[in-house]
Amino acid sequence: MVGSISGIICDGGKEGCAYKTSFISGYVVESALLSMRGAIINYRDGILSSDFIELFKNLGFICNPGMVSTDKAIL
Helix, strand or coil: CCCHCCCCCCCCCCHHHHHHHHHHHHHHHHHHHHHHHCCCCCCCCCCCCCCHHHHHHHHHHHHHCCCCCHHHHCC
């Protein structure tokens, strides 16, 4: 799931963000069902990793420092 949605950004608590949240909620259920059927994104793809801790380090790096300038541009 992280590999699929890490590109979605939000600029605050408005109706667009609420829409993204509802979209993601459905996507989480779909991802869980696909996972139970063995569908995966290869751990070597993008920010993913075979190690859970490394996966979240990679995701954190995208947030900071990666999204700092994006955050400034949106705001």
